[in-house]
Amino acid sequence: MTIGLNNYLILSAILFSIGLYGALAKHNAIVILMSIEIMLSAVNIAFVAFSRFITPTALTGQVFALFAMAVAAAETAVGLAIIISIYRNKETIDANKIDLMKW
Amino acid sequence: MQNNFVCLIVLLPFLSFLIVSLILRPMFRKQPKIAGYVTITAVAASFILSVITLCKLIGSPDHVLKVADINWMFIQNGVNIHLGLMVNALTGIMLMVVTTVSLMVQIYSQGYMKDDAGYHRYYAWMSLFTTAMLGLVMANSLLLAFMFWELVGLCSYLLIGFWFHKPSAANAAKKAFIVTRIGDFGFLAAIILLYTHTGTFDIATLQGMAVSGALAGWVLTWAAIGIFAGAVGKSAQFPLHVWLPDAMEGPTPVSALIHAATMAAAGVFLVARTYPLFEHSATALTTVGIIGGFTAIFAASIALVQNDIKRVLAYSTISQLGYMMLGLATGGVAVGIFHLFNHAFFKALLFLGAGSINHATGTFDMREMGGLRKAMPKTFATFCIGAASLAGLWPLSGFWSKDAILSNALDKQPLLFVLVIITVFMTAFYMFRVVFMTFGGTYRGKQHLHESSPVMTIPLFILAGLAIASGWVNLNGGFNSFFGSGTTHSVLEGLFGIFKEPLPWISLILACAGIFLAYAIYSKKWISAEALGKTFAFPYKVFYNKYFVDELYEGIIVKKVLMGGLFAAARWFDSTVIDGGVNTFIIQKVIVKNFFAGLFAFDRNGVDGAVNGVAGTTLAAGKTIRKAQTGQLQFYGLIIGLGIIALIAGVFIFSRV
Amino acid sequence: MGQVIAFWIFAVAIVGAALGVVLLKNVFRAAILLITCFLGVAGIFILLSADFLAAMQILIYVGAIAILVILAIMLTRELSIGSMSNKFKIPAFIIAALFCAGIIWVVSKTNWQISGTAPAATTTSGLANQLFSKDGYILPVEIIPTVLLATILGAIVLIKDKKK
Numbered sequence: 027m028t029i030g031l032n033n034y035l036i037l038s039a040i041l042f043s044i045g046l047y048g049a050l051a052k053h054n055a056i057v058i059l060m061s062i063e064i065m066l067s068a069v070n071i072a073f074v075a076f077s078r079f080i081t082p083t084a085l086t087g088q089v090f091a092l093f094a095m096a097v098a099a100a101e102t103a104v105g106l107a108i109i110i111s112i113y114r115n116k117e118t119i120d121a122n123k124i125d126l127m128k129w
Numbered sequence: 130m131q132n133n134f135v136c137l138i139v140l141l142p143f144l145s146f147l148i149v150s151l152i153l154r155p156m157f158r159k160q161p162k163i164a165g166y167v168t169i170t171a172v173a174a175s176f177i178l179s180v181i182t183l184c185k186l187i188g189s190p191d192h193v194l195k196v197a198d199i200n201w202m203f204i205q206n207g208v209n210i211h212l213g214l215m216v217n218a219l220t221g222i223m224l225m226v227v228t229t230v231s232l233m234v235q236i237y238s239q240g241y242m243k244d245d246a247g248y249h250r251y252y253a254w255m256s257l258f259t260t261a262m263l264g265l266v267m268a269n270s271l272l273l274a275f276m277f278w279e280l281v282g283l284c285s286y287l288l289i290g291f292w293f294h295k296p297s298a299a300n301a302a303k304k305a306f307i308v309t310r311i312g313d314f315g316f317l318a319a320i321i322l323l324y325t326h327t328g329t330f331d332i333a334t335l336q337g338m339a340v341s342g343a344l345a346g347w348v349l350t351w352a353a354i355g356i357f358a359g360a361v362g363k364s365a366q367f368p369l370h371v372w373l374p375d376a377m378e379g380p381t382p383v384s385a386l387i388h389a390a391t392m393a394a395a396g397v398f399l400v401a402r403t404y405p406l407f408e409h410s411a412t413a414l415t416t417v418g419i420i421g422g423f424t425a426i427f428a429a430s431i432a433l434v435q436n437d438i439k440r441v442l443a444y445s446t447i448s449q450l451g452y453m454m455l456g457l458a459t460g461g462v463a464v465g466i467f468h469l470f471n472h473a474f475f476k477a478l479l480f481l482g483a484g485s486i487n488h489a490t491g492t493f494d495m496r497e498m499g500g501l502r503k504a505m506p507k508t509f510a511t512f513c514i515g516a517a518s519l520a521g522l523w524p525l526s527g528f529w530s531k532d533a534i535l536s537n538a539l540d541k542q543p544l545l546f547v548l549v550i551i552t553v554f555m556t557a558f559y560m561f562r563v564v565f566m567t568f569g570g571t572y573r574g575k576q577h578l579h580e581s582s583p584v585m586t587i588p589l590f591i592l593a594g595l596a597i598a599s600g601w602v603n604l605n606g607g608f609n610s611f612f613g614s615g616t617t618h619s620v621l622e623g624l625f626g627i628f629k630e631p632l633p634w635i636s637l638i639l640a641c642a643g644i645f646l647a648y649a650i651y652s653k654k655w656i657s658a659e660a661l662g663k664t665f666a667f668p669y670k671v672f673y674n675k676y677f678v679d680e681l682y683e684g685i686i687v688k689k690v691l692m693g694g695l696f697a698a699a700r701w702f703d704s705t706v707i708d709g710g711v712n713t714f715i716i717q718k719v720i721v722k723n724f725f726a727g728l729f730a731f732d733r734n735g736v737d738g739a740v741n742g743v744a745g746t747t748l749a750a751g752k753t754i755r756k757a758q759t760g761q762l763q764f765y766g767l768i769i770g771l772g773i774i775a776l777i778a779g780v781f782i783f784s785r786v
Numbered sequence: 787m788g789q790v791i792a793f794w795i796f797a798v799a800i801v802g803a804a805l806g807v808v809l810l811k812n813v814f815r816a817a818i819l820l821i822t823c824f825l826g827v828a829g830i831f832i833l834l835s836a837d838f839l840a841a842m843q844i845l846i847y848v849g850a851i852a853i854l855v856i857l858a859i860m861l862t863r864e865l866s867i868g869s870m871s872n873k874f875k876i877p878a879f880i881i882a883a884l885f886c887a888g889i890i891w892v893v894s895k896t897n898w899q900i901s902g903t904a905p906a907a908t909t910t911s912g913l914a915n916q917l918f919s920k921d922g923y924i925l926p927v928e929i930i931p932t933v934l935l936a937t938i939l940g941a942i943v944l945i946k947d948k949k950k
Contacts, residue, residue: 029793031900034834035893037797041804043886048808050766050878056858057813058763060820063851064804067827070843071834078834080898082905085912088836089923092913095846096930100937102851106858107941113862122872125760767874770881777888 034075041068055109055119059102066098135216138178138224139263145171146256154249161248162239168252169235172259176232179224186221187611215269215332218611219401222466223266226473229595230390231259233588237481238382240585241488247291251380254291258284262391266398270330271320274399278316278359281392282309288387289379301375308372312362316399319355322348336405345409353406353413356399357420364396364450367424371679373447377439377493381484384439389446389480390473397453397469401462414458421454422538422545427676429555433562434672438483438493441563445519446476448552452534455545460537463609468530470608471599475518475527478592482512485581485589486567490574495566502568504578507586509568511593516564518596520557520640523633526600532633533603539632553636557643565651793833800826813859821852835905838913 041064048061070091077087113119149164157163235255242251261280268274283306290302324330326348327338339349360366365373376388387393400407400417407414425448432444449472457465485508486501487493502509518527531553538546572578580586602608628634649655671677803823807816824847831840906912916922 027790029789029833031898032893033793033797034830036890037800037830039886039889039893040801042889043882044801044804044808046770046885047878047882048804050763050770050881051872051875052808053872054813056855056862057807057816059858060807060816060855063820063847063855064807064823067824067843067847070839071827071830074831074834074836074839078836078905079900082835082901082903083912085836085906085909085916088839088909088913089916091836091839092842092917093923093926093930095842097933099846099851100934102854103941104937104944106854107944109858110861111944119862121763122761124762128758128760763872763874763878767877767881770878770885774881774884774888777892 031075031079034079035072038068038072038075041065041071053120053122055112055121055124056106058121059105059109062105063098063102066094070094134178135182135214135267138175138182138228139214139260139267141171141175141178142168142256142259142263146253146260149249149256150253154253158249164249164252165235165239168256169232169239171256172228172232172235175259175263176228179221179228182216183221183225186216186218210272210330211270212273213269214267216267219398219462219466220266222470222611223398224263226394226470227259227262227266227391230386230473230477230592231255231262233477233592234382234386234481237385237484237585237588238380240582241382241484242380245380251288251291254284254287255383255386258288258387258392262395265395269332271323271332271335271403272330274332274402275313275316275320278363278395278399279313281395282306282313282363285309285376285387285392288383289376291379291383295378298378301372301378305372305376308369309362312359312369312396315355315358315362317355317359319352319359322355323352332402335403339405339409342409349406350410350412353403353410354416356403356406357413357417360396360399360454361420362396363399364393364454365447366396366420366451366454367427368678370424370428370447371675371682374440374443374675377437377443381439381480381487384443385477385480385484388443389476393446393450394453394469394473397450397457397465400454400457401466404457404462407457418455418458418542418545421451421456421458422542422548423451424448425451425455426548426552426555427451429552429559430668430672431675432559433555434669436495438486438495438563438567439480440493441559442476442479442483445479445556445560448556449476449519452531452549452552455538455542455549456530456534459541459545460533463611464530464533464537467603467608468534471518471526471530471596474592474599475515475525475596478511478515478589478596479519481585481589481592482508482515485585486512488581488585489578490576492574495563497574498567498572499570499574500568500572501578504572505568505580507580507589511586511589512568513564514593515596516560520560520644521553521636522640523637524600525597526595528633528637529600529603532636535636536630536632550636550639554639554643557640558647561644561647562651565647569652789833792829796826796829796833799823800830814856817852817856817859820855821848824848824852835907836909838908838910 045061045063045065045068048064049058052058052061073087073091073094075087077085077091081087109119112124116124118124145168148167153164153167235252238251238255242248245251258281261277261284265274265277265281268277286302286306289305290299292298293302320330323335327335327343329335339345362369373388373393377384379387407417428444428447428451432441432448435441435444449468453465453468453472455465456468483493485505486498489501489505489508490498492498514525518525521528521531535546535549535553538549650658650661674680800823803819803826806819807823810816810819824843827847828840828843831837831843917927918924
């Protein structure tokens with residue numbers, strides 16, 4: 027069988043769902059961050075797959091994936107800074123315990 | 130119409146009133162004396178004009194001056210009210226009385242009221258009073274007379290209550306006004322009765338109708354009695370006499386002018402003015418006589434035991450007014466008015482003398498006086514002259530007029546004659562009791578005594594001269610003939626011929642006896658006053674308490690009958706019947722109230738319910754939905770995911786991609 | 787043929803690693819498996835003829851981000867709880883499953899217009915052209931550094947020791 031676009035897209039979907047589950051269902055804030063990275067990676071795979079199979083010569087998808095990577099790096103840095111800062115103040119990185127914005 | 134100058138007699142004092150009240154009081158506060166000068170000038174001018182009027186009257190036929198009148202009110206169906214002046218013999222004499230006494234009193238007041246704070250107010254009211262009295266004596270219609278009558282009453286109220294911050298003065302003013310008002314009610318009723326039956330207010334016309342008989346029967350009698358009721362009030366006859374003694378709360382010159390000489394005499398004047406009506410109604414005339422005679426002895430008996438000089442003089446006035454009424458009833462206008470003429474002068478003199486005494490001793494209570502003869506010789510002399518004139522000693526003025534009344538009373542009303550002859554004795558006694566208690570013996574008080582200043586003593590002298598001489602105008606019967614009755618005879622005939630009759634002798638003896646008794650008790654103390662008081666304890670108590678008339682009026686009539694009974698009934702009627710009726714009517718509005726209640730319920734439940742419901746729902750929704758804000762990030766993420774799935778599903782369901 | 791095998795190896799590796807990241811209790815091991823995941827993704831990129839991107843993936847993700855994550859784990863060690871699931875386990879699973887199913891269904895339903903052109907051998911020059919040429923994405927290229935600058939500053943501010 028040939029590996030078609032669908033394969034890559036399905037792989038991307040599964041990866042994204044796993045990342046989504048991890049983002050919604052874990053206590054540890056760092057694990058949530060890691061899940062978000064997984065989601066971003068899944069999206070990159072989808073971009074590159076589209077670029078390869080639909081417009082191979084115009085590497086638009088790859089360019090987008092590149093930018094996504096840059097942004098992901100930046101966002102991870104800030105997110106970790108926030109987590110460390112919260113850890114300093116509250117001695118915990120349990121995402122469920124950070125609920126000051128409640129009703 | 131060269132007689133129009135008589136208008137000035139009334140207008141000049143009125144002008145002075147306006148000047149004093151509107152110009153002098155606001156702008157010349159610091160120079161109060163100007164008010165006095167203005168008033169005196171105006172009254173003096175009126176006096177001069179009155180003299181001229183009198184001279185003209187003596188000269189003119191029928192002793193009447195024609196003065197133009199003005200057409201005041203003209204209403205369609207025949208109501209035609211004229212206002213004007215009527216100048217006849219009666220008017221002329223009254224003008225003289227009023228202007229002379231007023232002038233003397235105004236001059237005297239310059240000294241008496243010298244440092245009073247209400248100086249302007251005093252002269253303003255005095256001017257107004259003079260205006261009103263002069264207007265009254267000159268009015269030619271009952272309506273105009275009634276207007277001035279009321280104005281006189283108002284001025285009396287204002288002047289009695291002159292020192293209004295004293296509650297006794299304020300109450301006295303109120304009492305005077307209310308009691309005279311009761312009389313005025315009768316007067317007004319009489320005016321209306323006459324108008325409805327004759328269609329006119331004009332006095333001359335009414336007199337003519339009475340004489341001709343066009344006005345007769347019950348109308349005439351009741352009208353005359355009504356007019357007399359007004360006179361009873363103003364002239365303080367029994368039973369409306371209670372205000373005059375209390376009116377002594379006012380300043381003494383006021384008492385002299387108003388309550389001795391003029392206003393009190395207004396009642397007598399009114400009866401004299403409308404005399405034809407009384408002449409032709411025997412009942413009315415008899416009523417006048419009876420009340421007059423009874424009042425004379427009644428008041429004299431009270432005066433016997435009073436300790437306040439002014440009270441004695443007040444009761445004396447009441448008594449003398451009774452004399453005048455009796456004179457009118459028995460002898461006619463000339464007799465009554467002659468006594469009024471004389472009485473005005475010597476009573477004013479006596480009052481002013483009492484004021485002079487008060488100036489020196491600071492009190493009116495005779496028990497704190499005595500021995501003033503040496504300290505105040507001028508006052509003593511003039512006071513004695515006045516007292517002697519009042520007692521009726523020959524040849525002073527009081528003798529002539531009193532004698533005329535006595536002889537007429539003997540002829541017409543023998544019963545009343547007995548009363549008044551006793552009164553002669555009493556009058557002499559109480560008057561000289563005053564003289565001996567005040568001027569005789571030694572001074573019982575503590576003040577520093579001095580004679581009054583000339584501005585006060587000169588009027589006393591003038592009035593004393595008049596008190597002596599005013600009776601002499603009738604020596605030749607001139608006064609009577611001036612009024613159209615009696616004949617003239619020579620002066621000597623009048624002076625000494627009087628003793629041909631026995632009556633003058635009797636009255637003279639009684640007067641001297643009274644004087645002697647007073648002398649015995651109060652000067653020589655041969656008989657002790659206290660012992661007499663104990664012997665006659667019951668009469669003494671009755672006289673001293675003024676026959677308990679005041680207690681009757683205030684305690685029983687006012688408190689029980691009126692306030693307790695009549696007014697309480699009226700109040701009950703108003704509150705129960707009228708207010709109850711209104712409230713019942715309102716209860717009928719319960720039907721309406723149901724309607725209103727329905728509206729009210731609709732508003733409360735429906736409208737407010739809707740508004741509150743909306744608010745409540747919003748709040749409840751908020752309360753519920755706020756629970757969604759848990760603050761937990763992953764919860765939000767979950768909902769976002771749910772939303773995305775829902776969106777995708779929705780897109781697919783509705784667009785069938 | 788080789789591609790097919792490679793793909794399946796990489797695919798299984800990625801999915802397994804991802805599951806491990808999400809399900810493991812030990813955070814440190816989750817971090818290591820994350821690195822494995824990233825390496826697998828890089829392999830996928832190579833299969834998709836995105837060589838430059840694969841290199842970038844390893845450089846950035848593995849070299850920077852994963853290290854950073856390990857650093858953060860070490861700085862915020864919570865030995866007691868580790869990495870546990872919270873109360874949204876089941877709803878999250880449902881949503882993730884639904885989402886996955888939905889995407890897969892959409893993907894399989896869509897008619898992709900697959901072009902038959904062969905991809906370039908090396909993509910670097912192509913990317914460079916795309917990024918820096920006249921009609922390229924030069925604007926984002928300039929903006930990204932700004933974002934990175936803001937990120938650096940923000941991170942420094944957040945991390946700075948407040949107790950002065």
